[in-house]
Amino acid sequence: MMNFKDWLIFNYEMTDKELNMQPLLFQARVHTHYTNYIEEWERAELEETEHQKVD
Structure with missing residues (x-):
């Protein structure tokens, strides 16, 4: 299992x-x-709110 620092380095490619x-x-x-x-x-919350208004 990765520690947090290793996870960040892996995900940000450094x-x-x-x-x-x-x-x-x-x-x-x-x-x-x-x-x-x-x-x-x-954006997702806004789209969901707009969709609920239409219904």
Whole structure:
């Protein structure tokens, strides 16, 4: 089983060395991923609300 750090490195395609040398790049990738996730969630909620109004 992966620990959290290994999971993040795997998902954001960075090695341990890259993470240590470029922590801001890693932070930017995580932030972008999280922002996209929130935007998709909000769009889905809006579509669901609009669909309920039509029914």
